[in-house]
Amino acid sequence: MKNSFKKLEKRKLIGGRNNKDRPPRASLPKAPTGIQGLDEITFGGLPRGRPTLICGSPGCGKTLLAVEFLVRGATQYGEPGVFMAFEETEEELTNNVTSLGYDLKGLIARKKLVVDYVHIERSEIEEAGEYDLEGLFVRLGQAIDSIGAKRVALDTIESIFSGLPDPVIVRAELRRLFRWLKTKGVTAIITGERGEGTLTRQGLEEYVSDCVILLDHRVTGQISTRRLRVVKYRGSTHGSNEYPFLIDDEGGLSVLPVTSLGLEHKVSSERVSTGISRLDKMLGGGYFRGSSILVSGTAGTGKGSTAAHFADAACRRGERCLYLASEEGTEQILRNMRSIGIDLAPWVKKGLLRFDATRPTFHGLEMHLLRMHRLIDEFKPKAVIIDPITNYLALGDDLEVKAMLTLLIDFAKMNQITAIFTSLTQGGDYVEQSNIGIYSLMDTWILLRDLEINGERNRGIYVIKSRGMAHSNQICEFLLTDHGAELIDAYLGSEGVLTGSARAAQEGKEKANALERQQDIELKQRELERKRSALEAQIAALRARFAVEKEELEKKISEQESREEEFAENRAKMGRLRKAGSERNAKNRRKGTA
Amino acid sequence: MSAALKSKNSKAVRADSWVLRLYVAGQTPKSLTAFANLKKICTEYLKGQYRIEVIDLLENPQLARGDQILAIPTLVRNLPQPVRKIIGDLSNTERVLVGLDLRPRG
Numbered sequence: 001m002k003n004s005f006k007k008l009e010k011r012k013l014i015g016g017r018n019n020k021d022r023p024p025r026a027s028l029p030k031a032p033t034g035i036q037g038l039d040e041i042t043f044g045g046l047p048r049g050r051p052t053l054i055c056g057s058p059g060c061g062k063t064l065l066a067v068e069f070l071v072r073g074a075t076q077y078g079e080p081g082v083f084m085a086f087e088e089t090e091e092e093l094t095n096n097v098t099s100l101g102y103d104l105k106g107l108i109a110r111k112k113l114v115v116d117y118v119h120i121e122r123s124e125i126e127e128a129g130e131y132d133l134e135g136l137f138v139r140l141g142q143a144i145d146s147i148g149a150k151r152v153a154l155d156t157i158e159s160i161f162s163g164l165p166d167p168v169i170v171r172a173e174l175r176r177l178f179r180w181l182k183t184k185g186v187t188a189i190i191t192g193e194r195g196e197g198t199l200t201r202q203g204l205e206e207y208v209s210d211c212v213i214l215l216d217h218r219v220t221g222q223i224s225t226r227r228l229r230v231v232k233y234r235g236s237t238h239g240s241n242e243y244p245f246l247i248d249d250e251g252g253l254s255v256l257p258v259t260s261l262g263l264e265h266k267v268s269s270e271r272v273s274t275g276i277s278r279l280d281k282m283l284g285g286g287y288f289r290g291s292s293i294l295v296s297g298t299a300g301t302g303k304g305s306t307a308a309h310f311a312d313a314a315c316r317r318g319e320r321c322l323y324l325a326s327e328e329g330t331e332q333i334l335r336n337m338r339s340i341g342i343d344l345a346p347w348v349k350k351g352l353l354r355f356d357a358t359r360p361t362f363h364g365l366e367m368h369l370l371r372m373h374r375l376i377d378e379f380k381p382k383a384v385i386i387d388p389i390t391n392y393l394a395l396g397d398d399l400e401v402k403a404m405l406t407l408l409i410d411f412a413k414m415n416q417i418t419a420i421f422t423s424l425t426q427g428g429d430y431v432e433q434s435n436i437g438i439y440s441l442m443d444t445w446i447l448l449r450d451l452e453i454n455g456e457r458n459r460g461i462y463v464i465k466s467r468g469m470a471h472s473n474q475i476c477e478f479l480l481t482d483h484g485a486e487l488i489d490a491y492l493g494s495e496g497v498l499t500g501s502a503r504a505a506q507e508g509k510e511k512a513n514a515l516e517r518q519q520d521i522e523l524k525q526r527e528l529e530r531k532r533s534a535l536e537a538q539i540a541a542l543r544a545r546f547a548v549e550k551e552e553l554e555k556k557i558s559e560q561e562s563r564e565e566e567f568a569e570n571r572a573k574m575g576r577l578r579k580a581g582s583e584r585n586a587k588n589r590r591k592g593t594a
Numbered sequence: 595m596s597a598a599l600k601s602k603n604s605k606a607v608r609a610d611s612w613v614l615r616l617y618v619a620g621q622t623p624k625s626l627t628a629f630a631n632l633k634k635i636c637t638e639y640l641k642g643q644y645r646i647e648v649i650d651l652l653e654n655p656q657l658a659r660g661d662q663i664l665a666i667p668t669l670v671r672n673l674p675q676p677v678r679k680i681i682g683d684l685s686n687t688e689r690v691l692v693g694l695d696l697r698p699r700g
Contacts, residue, residue, distance in 0.1 A: 119662045126693030129628070129682030134619040134666035135651060135658050142655035164665065164681070 028235045031079070031151070031187040034072030035065070037255030041230060041239040046211055051178050051188040053208035055199045056215030061226060061247055062191040063088070064097070065215070066153035068252045069189055071102050074112035079150035079187075082114045082143045086159035090115045100252050114143045120163025127165045133173040136160075137180060144184060152181065152188040158202050167202075175207050199231065210234045216242070223364045223395060228255050244366030254370050256407070266290070269468075272317070272383075272418055275309030278487035279446075282463055282472035287444060289382075290416040291467070292409045294389075294439060296423035297448030301459050302478055303422040304328075305485050306446065307385045308337045308344065310420055315347035319382035322375060323355045326391045330355040341483040354379055360391040368392060369404050373411060384412060389421040389438070405438055443467045448478060451490075451499050458500035461487060477503065612636075612644035613673035617658075619651045619666045624683045628667040631684035639696055669693075 030044035039045050046052045046069070054062050070081030085093055093115060094104040107113035116139065144152065157177075160170050181188045190208055192200030199205045205212055212231040217224060228245045230238040245255040271286040280286045287293055287310075295303045307323075314321040325333060333355065334345050347353035356375055360368065376384065386408075393401050405421075412419040421442070439445055444466040451460045459478035463471045476487040477499045490499050498506050616632055618625035629648065636644045651658050651666070661670065665681040671694055680693035691697040 116659055118664060120664065124677075124679055125665075126678070126680040126689055127682050128680050128687075128689035128693060129631070129685035130624060131665040131667065131682040132624070133664055134622075135617065135663035135668065136665075138619055138651040138655045138666075139658040139663070142658065160664070 030236070031073070032077060033069050034076045035068055035253050035255060037243065037245065038228070038253075041228075041243060041255060042211075042233060043237060046187055046189070047233070047235070048187050049182065049185045050210040051181050051190050051208045052211040052213065053190050053192060053200070053204055054213050054215065055192040055194055055205070057194045057217060060194075060215040060217040061245070061253065062215055063093075063155050064100070064247055065213075065253055066155050066189045066191055067093070067097050067102060067104075070113060070151050070153055071097075071104075071107065071252075073151040073187075074107055080112045080114075080147040081151035081153065082116065082140065082147075082149045082186075083153045083155065084140060084143070084157075085115060085117045085155055086120065086163075087156055089117045093117075100247070100249055102252070111147045114147055114149065116140075116143050118159075120159060122163050122165075125164065131169065133160075133170070133177065136173075137177065140177075141184070144186060150186055152186045153191070154188065155191045156193060157190055158192050158200065158204065161202050171202075174204070178207050205231075215245075220396075223361070225364045225366060244364075244369075246364075246367045246370050248367075248370075254374075256366050256370060256373075266416065268416060273313045274306075275311075275313030276306070276485050276487060278476065279306075279461070282461075282474065282476065282487070283444070283466055284469045284471055287418055288468065289418055290413055291443035292412065292419045292421065292441065293444040293446065294421050294423055294442040295446045295448065296425050296439075298425055298450055301448035301450060302461075302480055302485060303424070303448055304333070304387055305337070305340055305342070305480055306448070307387050307420050307422055308333070308342050309485055310383065310418075311353060311385055312342050312344060312347070314383040314418075315344075315350070315352040318352070320351075320379060321347070321353050321383040321385065322379050322381040323353060323385045323387065324372060324375070325355060325357040325387050326360045327388060329357045333357075339482070340480050340485065354381070360395060365392065365395040365400055365404050368395070369407060372408060376411070376415065376417065380415075382417060384417050384419045385422075386419070387422045388424045390424040402438065402441075405441055409441055444469075451477075453499060454502050456500045456502070460490065460499060611673065612640050612671070613647070614644060615647045615649055615661075615670045615672055617649050617651060617661070617663045617666060617668045617670065622666075625667050627683040627685065628669070631687070631690070632669060635684070635687060635690055639691065639694075671695075 029048040030042070030046060031048040032039050032045035033042075054065055056062050067083065070083055073079040073081050083093070088096065090104075097104060104113060104115060108115060118136070118139075140152070143149065157174065160174070161167055164170055178188075178190075190204065192202070192204045194214075195201035195203070199212060199214060209232070211233045214229045214231050216227045216229070218227065219225075226245050226247070227242045229242045230240065243255050245253060247253050268289040270289040271280075271283075272289050273286045274280050274283065295306050297303050311321045311323055323333070328336070330348075334348070337344055344353055348355065354375075356371075358368070358371070363371070372384075372386075389405070392404070395401070396404070409419065421438075423438070442465075445464040447462045447464050449460050449462070450457045452458075459480070461476050461478040463473075465471075475490050477490045479486045479488055488503075490503060614632065614636070616625075616629060618628070632646060636646065649657055651663065657663070667681070667683060669680040669684060669690075671678040671680075678693055678695065680690055682689075684690050688697070692699055
């Protein structure tokens with residue numbers, strides 16, 4: 001036991017997942033099944049040239065797995081196959097798988113496939129002595145040789161036990177058959193019914209020990225889930241978990257390799273617009289490309305609108321966007337978004353936007369996941385919107401849902417897809433009930449919430465977290481107008497955060513105050529003006545008075561002067577009248593003084 | 595059934611009213627034993643009314659599929675109708691007789 005464990009450890013080191021680039025042990029060749037996911041779990045397929053046991057309860061998909069193994073072998077890998085049916089006739093089998101898109105008749109006609117129906121009816125057979133199953137060997141050998149088959153399926157070989165007497169002989173012969181298959185070098189699938197406490201009813205696992213795969217079909221809460229587990233795989237490592245798988249008409253069987261994705265995806269620092277310019281600013285430029293964004297909020301807070309804006313923005317950039325809706329139908333979304341001014345219909349017409357509306361309860365969780373995978377693979381979008389994610393929460397327990405989300409997010413990241421998840425929350429608390437901790441998986445978390453003030457409900461938007469970007473810590477008011485969503489700074493002041501009419505009232509009050517102040521200033525300016533003009537008037541009056549006085553004075557002066565001249569003249573006149581003497585005297589006087 | 599009854603009642607039976615096919619795969623000891631046992635039973639119970647065809651699947655492998663043969667040796671009663679199958683080396687004579695409807699079941 002210890003030794004084998006050590007061996008296993010060694011193998012893991014050599015061929016484990018950590019050395020993906022290296023082919024896992026060249027000594028163990030594998031035959032790819034071509035079944036989506038199964039080759040990843042088994043690291044290459046089933047053991048080539050050896051039998052593999054597929055066991056499970058009725059209706060779990062054993063036959064289908066076997067058929068798909070052969071069909072894909074024949075069509076994709078050039079390996080013809082033989083299907084030996086113990087339960088269904090060729091006709092029944094052909095009809096049963098036609099719905100899954102397999103054309104057995106065509107393959108048979110092209111000699112790629114042989115279907116041999118083995119009819120055993122216990123009541124028709126009498127046993128009289130010793131026998132062996134050489135007839136089966138001959139039959140199988142002939143079928144294999146007729147088309148050079150490389151693959152064989154025996155479905156369900158356990159029917160032999162009920163069809164033939166003497167299980168001891170049957171047991172010994174089956175043991176021989178499996179050995180013989182190995183010498184034939186064919187890769188075989190043997191199916192077996194699940195037994196009580198054992199993998200198969202007849203204990204086939206004792207004989208087929210190279211690879212055992214267990215299929216399971218469970219119904220929980222009215223939703224069925226199929227699971228696959230590689231019980232053992234001799235000489236190879238394999239994923240040991242239970243992997244959900246599904247059967248549908250688009251691709252047959254698909255297994256979901258839960259652990260095949262990792263955290264080693266490329267990261268981009270490119271920003272993509274959210275479609276709302278103010279939100280871009282809050283995030284410092286938009287979402288990171290390839291990041292996952294959660295938009296959560298209570299009912300009617302505008303989650304869908306935020307998502308629609310992003311879809312619109314993506315399409316404007318010429319990128320494809322996949323919109324997975326689980327609450328509203330396509331038409332309804334288009335109509336509702338048109339009402340807020342986002343017209344998505346042209347993008348749908350252009351083929352840039354694709355809606356996929358499915359009720360969550362329609363499928364199990366893994367079916368949804370697989371459908372999403374398939375849609376993404378097919379459509380190759382750059383942006384994915386899941387609206388809302390909350391609807392899926394009811395489909396499984398927390399662990400399952402978280403596992404699914406992790407897968408989806410990893411898958412999106414690997415493909416550089418920006419994913420928006422909307423989440424309907426119950427409301428109440430600030431950080432609304434952290435259902436299943438999906439928040440921790442998200443890179444950016446935008447919370448939309450109702451702000452109830454003064455008997456009004458208004459929408460507020462916050463960026464709660466955003467990895468790797470300096471984002472705004474501000475609460476903005478989120479308005480849905482007829483030309484899209486608008487973000488308005490909420491009033492922040494001494495009276496707290498105000499939104500809606502309270503904000504409007506506050507704004508009005510402020511406006512009034514401002515007006516008053518303005519008027520005050522104008523009043524003062526007018527007073528100043530008035531004072532200035534009064535002063536100037538006074539000055540003018542004084543000047544006028546001065547002018548008048550000046551005139552009078554000047555008049556008086558000139559009168560005085562003219563009087564003086566008159567007086568002098570009169571004196572001269574008087575002198576002349578007193579004769580020359582006096583004139584002479586006057587002249588002498590004038591000489592003497594000179 | 596009627597054919598079987600007729601063969602029992604009337605004395606004028608043709609040699610091929612019983613057609614028995616023995617499927618073998620090569621000359622194995624079991625095949626040889628089966629053939630010997632069959633021969634013995636036929637001479638004893640179906641004197642002059644039978645024909646035995648031995649089919650070797652190694653020579654005609656495609657017949658295994660057509661006649662729905664799994665076990666070797668298998669004895670198939672093609673005639674009289676209906677078809678009966680007996681597997682084994684026919685060493686248990688009683689069971690062979692039951693299988694051929696020469697003896698009532700039970």
